[in-house]
Amino acid sequence: MSLSELLNDLVTANHILAHEEVCDAYGHISVRHPDRPDRFFLSGSRSPELVTIDDIIEYDLDCNPIDQKGRAQYTERPIHGRIFKSRPDVMSVIHNHAYEIIPFTVAKGVKLRPLLHTSAGLGATIPVWDIRQKFGDTNMLVTTLAHGDDLAAALGKNRIALMRGHGSAVAGLSIYDAVHTAVYLKVNAKLQAEAMRLGGEITYLSDGEIAEMQKQSQTGHGRAWEYWSRRAGATK
Amino acid sequence: MSLSELLNDLVTANHILAHEEVCDAYGHISVRHPDRPDRFFLSGSRSPELVTIDDIIEYDLDCNPIDQKGRAQYTERPIHGRIFKSRPDVMSVIHNHAYEIIPFTVAKGVKLRPLLHTSAGLGATIPVWDIRQKFGDTNMLVTTLAHGDDLAAALGKNRIALMRGHGSAVAGLSIYDAVHTAVYLKVNAKLQAEAMRLGGEITYLSDGEIAEMQKQSQTGHGRAWEYWSRRAGATK
Amino acid sequence: MSLSELLNDLVTANHILAHEEVCDAYGHISVRHPDRPDRFFLSGSRSPELVTIDDIIEYDLDCNPIDQKGRAQYTERPIHGRIFKSRPDVMSVIHNHAYEIIPFTVAKGVKLRPLLHTSAGLGATIPVWDIRQKFGDTNMLVTTLAHGDDLAAALGKNRIALMRGHGSAVAGLSIYDAVHTAVYLKVNAKLQAEAMRLGGEITYLSDGEIAEMQKQSQTGHGRAWEYWSRRAGATK
Amino acid sequence: MSLSELLNDLVTANHILAHEEVCDAYGHISVRHPDRPDRFFLSGSRSPELVTIDDIIEYDLDCNPIDQKGRAQYTERPIHGRIFKSRPDVMSVIHNHAYEIIPFTVAKGVKLRPLLHTSAGLGATIPVWDIRQKFGDTNMLVTTLAHGDDLAAALGKNRIALMRGHGSAVAGLSIYDAVHTAVYLKVNAKLQAEAMRLGGEITYLSDGEIAEMQKQSQTGHGRAWEYWSRRAGATK
Secondary structure, three states, rough: HHHHHHHHHHHHHHHHHHHHOOOOOOOEEEOOOOOOOEEEEOOOOOOOOHHHHHHHHEEEEEOOOOOOOOOOOOOOHHHHHHHHHHOOOOEEEEEEOOOOHHHHHEEEOOOOOOOOOOOOOOHHOOOOEOHHEEEHOOOOOOOHHHHHHHHHHHHHHOOEEEEEEOEEEEEEEHHHHHHHHHHHHHHHHHHHHHHHHHHEEEOOOHHHHHHHHOOOOOOOOOHHHHHHHHHOOOOO | OOOHHHHHHHHHHHHHHHHHOOOOOOOOEEEEEOOOOOOEEEEOOHHHHHOOOHEEEEEEEOEOOOOOOOOOOOOOOHHOOOOOOOOOOOOOEEOOOHHHHHHHHHHHHOOOOOHHHHHHOOOOOOEEHHHHHOOOOOOOOOOHHHHHHHHHHHOOOOEEEEEEEOEEEEEEEOHHHHHHHHHHHHHHHHHHHHHHHHHOEOOOOOOOHEEEEEEEOOOOOOOHHHHHHHOOOOOO | OOHHHHHHHHHHHHHHHHHHOOOOOOEEEEEEOOOOOEEEEOOOOOOHOOOHHHEEEEEEOEEEEEEEOOOOOOOOOOOHHHHHOOOOOOEEEEEEOOOHHHHHHHHHOOOOOOOHHHHHOOOOOEEEOOHHHHHHOOOOOOHHHHHHHHHHHHHOOOOEEEOOOOOOEEEOOOHHHHHHHHHHHHHHHHHHHHHHOOOOOOOOOOOHHHHHOOOOOOOOHHHHHHHHHHOOOOOO | OHHHHHHHEEEEEEHHHOOOOOOOOOOEEEEEEEOOOOOOEEEOOOOHOOOHHHEEEEOOOOEEOOOOOOOOOOOHHHHHHHHHHEEEEEEEEHHHOOOEEEEEEEEHOOOOOOOOHEEEEHHHOOOOOOOHHHHHOOOOOOOOOHHHHHHHHHOOOOOOOOOOOEEEEEOOOHHHHHHHHHHHHHHHHHHHHHHHHHOOOOOOOHHHHHHHHOOOOOOOOOHHHHHHHOOOOOOO
């Protein structure tokens, strides 16, 4: 895949996240430079549904723009840069506020866990990061490298870190993988809340099942990508 | 009805299941060959909303393609082949992950039962099948004939088998009947969850009512099919 | 308003009920003949979203068609004919299965009551009718004059009768009034369920408030009708 | 920004409130005259989705039209006039019945509080006003200056007053600020209800966090406005 195709996929991923209601006015997705692991691509400050190829900015891992192109920037780009820095395996990062996941970020002692087979990508452990623990009362935004490093440390080797009263950071092996994980994170949160209200004990995926399913994890385009991109208006 | 018309209806059924949100990126519907009960038709691997007539593949009941046409295949086609094999009365099978039904597949001891008159097609008993019981930790997918046979055995003489942490298999007397049952399975699951939360004892349909309503079961096109197919974009 | 305008409004009302999700594939709305109180108009058997002016059939109050025009008929037209017969004040009847109201038809001892000012049209008392009480196990459909008379008796002088495991019958002073009541019946059911789950005692509208608001009840076109009809695609 | 641009934004704000489902057939938004603090602009009686520039009427703070232009008026304009009178800092007022907030207006002892960072604009305290306390049984509408003054007194120095069984009044520093607050009021209500049902103690935003975030409050156009206005059909 050429860099140009990859950046087109990044634009499409923005539109998918909007159309599938993972993002509303806020949220963003990045991809690591395929040839320079110390660089990544992220849109300038714009709602995901409206992002175009011209909005994409190249960054170093300290979140400095290589060429800002006169565009406003997301203040929370340290979420991306510092996860890319700490996790060489990660190729794409999504920050989102999907409504279904917020309750799990604020309800003490309630753990989000995968119960649906398409949600195996969430992994067995999903930590919750609270910016207040280290930084006290803030405007909640991840605007400094120190904030980003603290979030990346909370993420550890996992796929997802929930962010208290804010949203989540999703780490994927590819744009495709990050989008799939973010969509089914949202779906799983909704379904777990519903299942909890039915009153019976819940059967979650076992660690063994999660491991078996993660063997299938795809880094290329698949059935879901074709579907989501077409729904989001991509013409091919 | 000609075979050509039947296959066009199969394509429309795929689009209806997507539009009515019974399926998302995943799920599939098959129809038995009207002249050869040892054959069935199913799309190649594609999201239901995108299926075209050219995607349809003919299979034998061991799930071997008669002519694969160079297309990728659904790995879970044993759901279809083995239900057709064990149930000569069944003419159409739907596999789906409708979000509303998932909680009932994972909440122990909570039984899904029809409470709405249009949901009488669900039948009085809806078993829950768990692949883990016989096969241990797997990737949850019904990819072998043994998996399919085990699911078909759990289905028994019923209309629906729920699949733990996964979705459901719906067995219909026609494409129309399968689609109607799958839509109102989803609706009933949603309404039963809502009713359970109101706190009073729930009045379900009685066995006698279910029997009376099933006498009306239609295998042809009806009011709902006209409505759903028009909503899904069918031009006639 | 001419008869022709009234019947055009009946068609628009069908489309509104579909668009606002009061009806899905099923449900219907009728209007009494403005000059002959022993007659009413109702579509032939078709989903509300698809009804056209050519589908409208004139009926007497025993539900016999004056001119069937070769069309299939709704089997549940006795809901309309027998409410018009027993309630001279009623000019329009809606039968619907709106999902939000079904839980209140099956949860014993849980009463639906208006809590939102725009829902005052529901009235202070909303009886629940169960076809099983008088007729035993049936297919749940109101297909005979005896069924219709029993439902009308349960409705009494109220605006709405819920139907167990089935839906509701809404009696309005005009097409506009019936549509407004049916929409806010659905909304109120949803909001009451949500409010009950918050855990505090609920403040419902008082009888005095309901009486004050019903003084404003409009029988003509208003702000909501303009909005709903435009959303449903009406061009004026 | 010229007066003409401001009024165009007022029209767009109406469309956004409809599209984002803050308003249905009912609800309205006003803006204070930028040069005459004793005047404000509000549409004539029409659903927000349908409001055009020609519908806008100028009012004094006693809610008398400067030029009624032959249009019907909202009866509840005292909500706007009397909040503008008592709160010189407020430049835009929204009255809405968003479904998600109604349960919090009727469930005794349950307090709506911001738990999501984008909802910090709601403020730390959200009072609930009940028209019945001072005026007894009414039709619930805020139709007199006395009603409006009582509501404004309940609002006090806060951003939002909930209205029992009715909706809310939102006071903003600009059209943009009022719209942003109304959208995230709705979102927060939904998420708080969901979080309460998960069973754990909820972590709300701290007073310090709210204060930090309110420092960022924007009175101009931002990322969310671009997104919402494009979704609502605005062409620029």
